[in-house]
Amino acid sequence: MRTLQQYFLLLFLSLSTLTMxxxxxxxxxxxxxxxxxxxxxxxxxxxxxxxxxxxxxxxxxxxxxxxxxxxxxxxxxxxxxxxxxxxxxxxxxxxEEDAAKLDEVVVIGYGTTTVRDATGSVTAVTSEEFNQGNIVTAENLLNGRTAGVTVNTSGAPGSGSTIRIRGGASLTASNDPLIVIDGLPVSNSTAGGSRSVLAAINPNDIDSFSILKDASASAIYGSRASNGVIIITTKKGRKSLSVNYDATLGFNTIADNISVFSADEFRTLINDRQPGLAGELGNANTNWQDEIFRNTTTFTQNLSVRGGLYKGALPARLSAGQSSQPGVLETSKFNRYSFGLALNPSMLDDHFKINLNANFTREENRFADQGQINAALRFDPTQSVYDPASPFGGFFQYFDANGDKRPNAPSNPVATLLQTRNIGGVSRFFGKIEFDYKLHFFPELRAVVQLGLDSSNGNGSNIVDPRSFNGFETGTGIGDRQANNRSFFESLRENKQFNSYLVYTKEFENVNLELTGGYDYQKFQRYDTTTNNLNAFPEDFVEPRRTEPIDVVLASFFGRANIGLKDKYLLTLTYRRDGSSRFVDDFRWGNFPAAAFAWKIDQEDFLKDSNLISNLKLRLGWGITGQQEFNDGALFNAYQSTIGISQDSNQYIFGVTPILTALPGYQNPLIKWEETSQYNAGVDFGILDQKVTGTVDVFFKRSKDLLFFAPVADGANFSNSGIQNIGEFTSKGVEFTIASDIVNTEDFKWNVSYNATLLDRKVDQLALGADIETGGRSGGTGGTIQVLREGEAPNSFFVYRQLFDNAGNPIEGAFQDLDGNGIINAADRYIKGNPDPDVTMGLRSDLNYKNFDLSFTFRASLGNEVYNNVSSANGYYSLLNANGIPANIPTAVSTTNFETSTAQIINSDIFVEDGSFLRMDNVIVGYTFRDIADKISSVRLWTGVQNVFLLTDYSGLDPEIPSGNGIDQTIYPRPRTFLFGANVSF
CATH class of the missing domain: 2.60.40.1120 (Carboxypeptidase-like, regulatory domain)
Structure with a gap:
């Protein structure tokens, strides 16, 4: 008993000591x-x-x-x-954030992976890495940030961009990547009144981009993944309360103008070369480019609130944004109002999760006639903008004593802009709800169901002032009204999605297994209604014309297996079977397989303990993807027997009754999927504990059965041309990315990243091996300047070789006889370069010292050619006389001294110039104040410049052509913007 008491006493003392x-x-x-x-x-x-x-x-x-x-x-x-x-x-x-980012989650199709475990060519760009500045549309957040991705945007406010991943995979079908927003693939077709498919998305709501570049990564999306995939993930709710307010104020200025003759220089030219027009000259000194362009002020603000509803049980995010962007071209304007809601509840011990994202935007545009940029170059600089005696609204115009406009007279470009009100508005809702359930009785299995909707309703009008010069017909007199001065439209684009899939995940002793399989259904609908000739005169009213709704349905079955062995060897197998309503039953379904293998070399025993190599992974991938995106109406009708009804102005009269005529359309029931096979080999590396990281990728793509407009034999169809599957096309290239934390201390951090892409594209096969001329140009009676030719890059410039005298001056109308037959004709045209750059590069630097931050970005393009269509169409002394009216011309004429334009001169290689450039996109400097008040956690004030400078030998305004086709036809100039902003966190 005593022993037992001693034992309990010892236990008590031990517990007491432990507690103390x-x-x-x-x-x-x-x-x-x-x-x-x-x-x-x-x-x-x-x-x-x-x-x-x-x-x-x-x-x-x-x-x-x-x-x-x-x-x-x-x-x-x-x-x-x-x-x-x-x-x-x-x-x-x-x-702190995990700087190594090897375990960073990367969103892929129907799931996620990590940087460490990715087998395909996938790049993630998070919100911390986004470009800063006056960012209006989402794609410009990543311009220059990723190897293999180019984004070309015009200077028009809110305008869309030409996005290319590895140069695209087609010739005349779509080269646009598939864009997926929170799991919902969206169409690149926009409702009337909108500027672009991404214009309605508030960039401030975006959390990350995942860019799937090779087929092994993108083939899970099958029929729409040939041009790569951009997955946009928006910001989610969270339990902790935070409020953020961002505001940006920008001042836009014109960085440069196209050089034309001043008023005094123009008077001299007219007196010397066109003395008969001297009496037409005025007394003013007008710079018409200064008159149509303007300095503008832009303003963007965003408010977001994150927090948990119902005592933190329901993570939520609510956001609102407003952007006002007047364009530098007179009357152009873009306004956007956006609202977003994200709810992310988790219940049943985290077995059941719901993700809801709902967004509503209102986009309001006023479109300016960009043709007036070219009109401003040509208008007489000795004339004033305004004329009190003018019957055309007080603007100077060419009219006779009867008040009629003079035949073939140009219109005052300022008047044309101010007297035209072309407006459009789009209300767009897009969102998705996802139900993710991990079975209680079988936790290795998850069931996911997603419902998505993207609906846009657009409307607008184009109203021209009745006093406008353009609408008058010669001889009608000033009292007569203008015809066709009003038009209205309505437009709908709707995209509905349903998908469901199962995910089985299991970890065995040395094997990690993830199996995914499911079904995806999407329906796209569109229609447009237009009303023309609607003015104050009832007899001119024309009933609205409405296109029949065009429905496109895609149904798909997909599966993927991710297999990991000993955390060293990774294998991904993907298969998707797609069906499209754009094809007949026999060709409706396409099969798109893919496979990828990755080897984590750094996990092998000989490298596992290396102090130098912290990450080394080899990736190999192959896959087949599809293409069915073409002109909606053309491809929709191509396999069907269709009848076209004539316009009201084209009727046949039987007796006294006008009858609309009907004609059968082109039909090709044999069209099928365009297919692209892709191969990719890549190496990911990291050294010195991820102080330096990088990626090298080598890729090859071959597209076959190209969807192409091509001629057909006479009498073989109801048209002389139509869509066919012809030809082959290949792309190959190398991508390189490197980033380094040059300095990474508590007070001083400096990170630099650089990427470069080498790209080579070639046409391998065309129908009957025949050239196809492309690339419509301005000037003369029209024509083409580019060609598709077997063995050459697509859209290569097809020109005559200019001859020069002993002093190095071009000889007008003299070209090299390349075939030696003594005649200069089309057979003497040759290929001189193409619009594709040999190399594109991007450089980004982020520096933080205590509370100061400094960032800047550069982009470069090397080896691309540009056809200067501004000079080729307008650079001739004879054009000083435009139908008896003085007209200005570019000063570039003084370098050629060409007198008259001909079909051969306008295709001279002298107008094809080196378009290489180095552009500093932006520089931003800021300072963050922390803990300045009880309710304010931080305030960051910043300033910067966007479109800082451009270095190029190109003689035109800007060698970066928004369309990417390399033909410069007076683009909307990119403004230089001086920025001021504030970011406040509560």
């Missing part, structure tokens, strides 16, 4: 970058299962012994370890 040694540790866990509290962060005593999680406000409390190590962790952030001492009672922890 325990320390109550409490504090708050925050994210270092934002200062925001982190709910549900893990706090664990190292080496034990004892731990806790932070609450809604990031607070925690835990009992620990002196000498214990507390481990603080949160997804996506570096874990932090702290030793508990006798003085430890309050311990506040700020977790």
């Amino acid at each position: 040694a325990q320390i109550n540790v409490s504090g708050t866990v925050t994210e270092q970058a934002s200062g925001q509290p982190l709910p549900a962060a893990n706090v664990v005593i190292k080496g034990t299962s004892t731990g806790t999680s932070t609450d809604f406000d990031g607070n925690y409390q835990i009992q620990a012994n002196e000498g214990d190590v507390l481990v603080f962790s949160y997804v996506g952030l570096l874990p932090q370890e702290v030793i508990v001492t006798s003085s430890t009672s309050v311990l506040n922890i700020a977790l």
Whole structure:
């Protein structure tokens, strides 16, 4: 009994001693970058299962012994370890972002992976890496940031961009990548009144981009993935409360103008070369480009609130944004109002998750006639903008004593812009709801169901002032009204999606397995209604014409297997079977397989403990993707027997009754999928504990059965040309990316990233091996300047070789006789370069010193050619006389001294110039004030310049042609913008 008492006494003393040694540790866990509290962060005593999680406000409390190590962790952030001492009672922890990013989550089709485990060529660009500045449309957040991706945008406010991933995969079908927003693939067809498919998306709502570049990564999307995939993920809700307000003020100026003759120089030219027109000259000194362009002020603001509803149980995010962007071209304007809601509840012990994203935007545009840019170059600089005696609204115009406009007279470009009101508006809703359930009785299996909707309703009008010069007909007199001065339209684009899939995930001893399989259904609908000749005179009213709705349905079955062996060897197998209503039953379904293999070499024994190599992975991929995106109406009708009804102006009269005529249209029931086979080999590397990271990719693509407009034999169809599957086309290239944390200390961080892409594209086969001329140009009676030819790059410039005299001056009308037959004709045209650059590059630098930050970006393009159609169409002294009226011409004429334009001169190689350039896109400097008030966690004030400078030998305005076709026909100039902004976090 005494022994038993001694035992209990000893046990009591031991417990008492243990209790006395325990320390109550409490504090708050925050994210270092934002200062925001982190709910549900893990706090664990190292080496034990004892731990806790932070609450809604990031607070925690835990009992620990002196000498214990507390481990603080949160997804996506570096874990932090702290030793508990006798003085430890309050311990506040700020977790840093994981700089290595090997475990960063990358969104792929119907799932996610990590950078470490990706087998395909996938690049992620997160919000921390986005381009800064006056970003109006989403795609410009990543311009120049990713190897193999180019984004060409005009200077028009809110305008769309030409996006190319690895140069595209087709010749005349779509080369646009598939864009997926929160799992919903969207159509590149926009409703009338909108500027682009991405104009309605608020860039401030975007959390990340995932760019799938090779077929092994993109083949899960099958029929629409030949040109790559851009997956946009918007910001989600979270439990901790945070409020952010961003505002940007920009001042836009014109960076440069096209050089034309001043008023005094023009008077001299007219007196010397066209003296008969001297009496037509005025007394003014007008720079018409200065008159049609203007300095503007832009303003963008965004407000977002994140927090947990119902006591933190329902993570939510609510956002609102407004953007006002007047264009530098007179009357052009873009306004956008956006609202977003994200709800991300999790229930049933995290077995059942719901992700809801809903967005509504209102886009309002006023479109300016960009043809007036060229008109301003040509208009007489000795004339004033205004004329009080003018019957055309007080603007100077050419009219006779009867008040009629003079035949063939040009219109005052300022008047044309101000007297035309071309407006459009689009209300767009897009969103998705996802149900993700991990089975309780079988937790290795998840069932996912997604419902998506993208609906755009557009409307607008084009109203011309009745006093406008353009609408008058010669001889009608000033009292007569203008015809066709009003038109209205309505437009609808609707995209509905349903998909469901199962995901099975299982970890065995040495094998990780993930199997995905499902079904996807999407329906696209569009229609347009237009009303013309609607003015104040009832007898001119024409009933609206409405196109029949065009429905396109895509149905798909897909599957994917991800297999990992010993965390060293990774294999991905993908298969998708797509059906499209654009094809007949026999060719409706396409099969798109893909496979990829990755080897984590750094996990092998000979490298596992290396102090130099921290990451080394080899990737090999292959896949087949499809293409069915072509002109909607043409491809929709191509396999069907169709009848076209004539316009009201083309009727046949039987007796006294006018009858509309009907004609059968082109039909080809044999058209089928265009297919692209892709091969990719890549290496991902990291050295010195990821201080330097990089990627090298080599790729090859071959497209066959190209969807192409081609001629047909006479009498073989109801048209002389139509869509056919002809030809082959290949692309190959190398991509290189490298990034380095040059300095990474607590107070000073400097990161530099660089990417370069080498690209070579070639036409391998065309129908009957015949050339196809493309690339419509201006000037003369029209014509083409480019060609598709076997063995050459697509859209190569097809020109005559200019001859020069001994002094190096071009000889007008003299060209080299390449075939030696003594005659200069079309057979003497040759290929001189193409619009594709040999190399594109991007450079980004981010520097942070304490609270200061500085960032800048450069882009470069080398080896691309540009056809200067401004000079080739207008650079002739004879054009000083435009139908008896003086007209200005570019000063570039003084370098050629060409007198008259001919069909051969306008195709001279002298107008094909080197379009290589180096552009500094932006430079931004900011300062962040932290903890300046109880309710304000940080305020960042910043300033910067966008479109800082351009270095190029190109003689035109800008060698970066928005369409990417390399033909410069007076583009809308990109403004230089001086920026001021504030980011406030509460």
